[in-house]
Amino acid sequence: MLPSDAFMLFSVINMKLRDFYPSLDALCDDLNEDKEKILKTLSDAGFEYDEKLNKFI
Numbered sequence: 001m002l003p004s005d006a007f008m009l010f011s012v013i014n015m016k017l018r019d020f021y022p023s024l025d026a027l028c029d030d031l032n033e034d035k036e037k038i039l040k041t042l043s044d045a046g047f048e049y050d051e052k053l054n055k056f057i
């Protein structure tokens with residue numbers, strides 16, 4: 001289960017993307033998470049997913 005706090009989510013998602021997953025889609029598929037919910041939560045906190053870098057910035 002991923003954290004609900006946006007800043008904790010940012011940290012956990014970026015760590016998982018860096019260490020285990022080649023893309024946000026792969027992470028969401030493997031963990032059965034809602035990609036749009038993650039994008040919205042992090043976007044509301046000012047973060048944006050960069051596909052080329054495979055991380056939120």
